[in-house]
Amino acid sequence: MRVSREQAALNRERIVEVASKLFREKGYDGIGVADLMKGAGLTHGGFYGHFDSKEDLLAEACGKAMDYSVAQWRSRLERHPEDPLGTMARAYLNETHRDSAGKGCMVAAMGPDVARAGEAVKNALTRGVKEQLALLAARLPGTPQAQRQRAMAAYAAMLGGLVMARAVNDPELSKELLEAVVSQLEQA
Amino acid sequence: MRVSREQAALNRERIVEVASKLFREKGYDGIGVADLMKGAGLTHGGFYGHFDSKEDLLAEACGKAMDYSVAQWRSRLERHPEDPLGTMARAYLNETHRDSAGKGCMVAAMGPDVARAGEAVKNALTRGVKEQLALLAARLPGTPQAQRQRAMAAYAAMLGGLVMARAVNDPELSKELLEAVVSQLEQA
């Protein structure tokens, strides 16, 4: 039953990976430790050898998901320096992202959950958000202050557009919301 | 123990009222039927005389909270027809709203929860969102299409700004986010 130190480290990584997906899909209270472990191919008793608590895992899962998002933002912005807002808006506000929360933006999937969580969780998210804002701001025109303000407003619009598009029942309205924010950011 | 038909109707209303507050504060899975009933001054066994299920109550709580928000939007927009975006932005994006989720926007507090809920819940939210968008759009300049697009983009920016401001750990960043979106909407 025991595995090598190396395999244990891989198991731990896989738990975080699975958790970052399932938390985003089902919410923090929507998935239990036993099912998270099952998703990683382990039994739930082993969980507490890897983490102190479920919320500890959430903090790590947030960190991992944010790191991945930051890398995505960086690569997109580097590939399209001529149109940062339009590029990010189209990548963020589309039906694929809307319909696959488990692979998408942690803030959009878990914002209210994180707001209710402890400091470690919020720290992980905050660090990622700051990086994203810095990446985007650096590509925008204007004074440093204007860059920062525009980056924040753009991120807010994308985030809110995605949250609304997911919460709403009417497929036409949902699509319209995505497109409206994209259009607004393309012409900004 | 039994109360009058009239009192029972008031009790039912109070359950919905309490639920709309506690769901927004703690999330759908963050508060149980027993504590909701205790919040309304009743025992939890009586719950199922009023509602078929907890999710049924969520749908009603969403409807009630959205109705209240719609009335607030309407009154604000009527009082300040000269600056709809700035007025709404300042009313929505401030520290009071950020720090009292239980009394605030249902979409910002429960967006992801609603996205995972059943059709009745989504219907209640969608109906409210449509009314809010119509109210705001009617006050904006441009063609009907432009009005609608601007209303959607503005609502998205407000919503996203609030969600981020709540999720983030750094008080300065949180305030900056609120102010950045307000500034953007004031000059739009």
Add this chain to the structure above:
DNA sequence: ATTATCTATAGATCTATAGATAATGC
């Protein structure tokens, strides 16, 4: 007689822990 609410509980789940097991790493 009807019914709104109560007490009590079924049955399922949840986080976390205790102790056994068996393979690794010294």
Add this chain to the structure above:
DNA sequence: ATTATCTATAGATCTATAGATAATGC
């Protein structure tokens, strides 16, 4: 000998229901 994982379970919670109680509304 150490330790990663397992089985089993404690103890708390959760939604929902059953049946008793007592006041309303006919």
